[in-house]
Amino acid sequence: MSSFYELSYNELKDIITANGLSARGANVLYNWHYKKKNFEPCVEDLSKGTKELVYGAMSFGLPRISHIQKASDLTVKFLFELEDGSKVETVLIPFNRKYSVCLSTQVGCAMKCSFCFTGMQGLKRNLKVHEIIGQLMMVHKWLGENRPGPDARILNVVFMGQGEPLHNFDAVKKACDILIAQEGASMAAQRITVSTSGYLPGLMRWKDEMPGVNLALSLHSPFDEIRNELIPINQRYPLKEVLKFIDDIPLHRKQFVTYEYLLIKNLNDSEEDAKALAELLKDKRAIINLIPFNPVPGSHYQRPELSTVRAFEEVLVSYKIPTMVRVTKGDDILAACGQLNTNS
Numbered sequence: 464m465s466s467f468y469e470l471s472y473n474e475l476k477d478i479i480t481a482n483g484l485s486a487r488g489a490n491v492l493y494n495w496h497y498k499k500k501n502f503e504p505c506v507e508d509l510s511k512g513t514k515e516l517v518y519g520a521m522s523f524g525l526p527r528i529s530h531i532q533k534a535s536d537l538t539v540k541f542l543f544e545l546e547d548g549s550k551v552e553t554v555l556i557p558f559n560r561k562y563s564v565c566l567s568t569q570v571g572c573a574m575k576c577s578f579c580f581t582g583m584q585g586l587k588r589n590l591k592v593h594e595i596i597g598q599l600m601m602v603h604k605w606l607g608e609n610r611p612g613p614d615a616r617i618l619n620v621v622f623m624g625q626g627e628p629l630h631n632f633d634a635v636k637k638a639c640d641i642l643i644a645q646e647g648a649s650m651a652a653q654r655i656t657v658s659t660s661g662y663l664p665g666l667m668r669w670k671d672e673m674p675g676v677n678l679a680l681s682l683h684s685p686f687d688e689i690r691n692e693l694i695p696i697n698q699r700y701p702l703k704e705v706l707k708f709i710d711d712i713p714l715h716r717k718q719f720v721t722y723e724y725l726l727i728k729n730l731n732d733s734e735e736d737a738k739a740l741a742e743l744l745k746d747k748r749a750i751i752n753l754i755p756f757n758p759v760p761g762s763h764y765q766r767p768e769l770s771t772v773r774a775f776e777e778v779l780v781s782y783k784i785p786t787m788v789r790v791t792k793g794d795d796i797l798a799a800c801g802q803l804n805t806n807s
């Protein structure tokens with residue numbers, strides 16, 4: 464049985480009209496499930512034929528919550544179990560009294576970044592569209608049931624959980640299309656960010672296929688030698704090549720590319736690193752996110768001192784590059800960047 468959450472608006476409409484039913488049914492259904500966030504069958508004005516077609520022939524199954532961890536700062540980490548028993552994690556992050564959600568795109572990950580818990584697991588499989596959308600729908604459901612009220616709103620979606628999103632390009636692109644669809648959740652593309660470690664085959668498709676969402680690159684070092692250690696696919700797709708393709712992506716007037724920079728003690732946190740990073744990005748529409756490393760079990764990397772983080776930031780600011788130091792959320796439940804692991 465195919466999943467409702469697998470279908471773009473146009474695909475749903477085509478299925479409905481191919482059965483001789485009114486296209487309006489697709490609007491009603493997208494509005495009911497995505498905009499109004501209902502999880503029960505639609506009780507609004509929908510023809511009997513459309514109801515039978517959709518609710519008789521499509522699945523509305525969502526990932527099952529296998530485990531929940533709540534941090535003291537209101538971050539929530541969900542461990543979801545999928546139909547085949549695979550597990551993925553999703554993180555709900557408080558943000559300006561509303562929320563952001565960090566979605567996973569693969570079970571495990573093939574990129575093997577040396578600082579990342581998920582990378583240690585290897586790639587098991589890609590997530591399907593309904594499993595990506597399903598994570599978000601389940602988080603909406605949980606919020607509605609557990610933290611109801613006007614602040615229970617998810618304003619931003621980031622594809623930064625387990626997996627390399629551009630290694631599962633088709634599913635991630637379609638999930639973005641579904642979230643943006645005017646007839647449904649109608650999210651602004653600028654509220655969605657897709658992060659990549661620099662997976663070039665995906666970046667080469669971005670310009671023509673991705674629907675105006677934000678891009679974040681995990682940069683982590685301006686020097687190939689260190690980047691090779693941190694992000695092994697840099698050996699295959701070197702940073703210079705990656706940046707060339709990113710520079711070619713058209714940006715909206717207020718849009719920037721975010722460059723994520725994990726600061727690791729005595730590895731990539733020196734003044735020389737900061738200057739080389741600034742030289743690399745100074746003429747680009749760039750925002751730099753500095754992320755002091757979050758220790759993970761079994762890793763020999765360490766978090767730098769706060770004074771080192773501030774000194775690094777100052778160099779970037781002196782080049783007038785917008786720079787933020789990311790406040791680590793959910794630290795006490797291993798929900799921060801690079802800490803997701805479904806084996807735990």
Ligand code: SF4
Nearest residue numbers: 572575576579582626
């Ligand atoms: S950091 Fe991202 S791309 Fe790298 S191994 Fe982890 S999940 Fe994969």
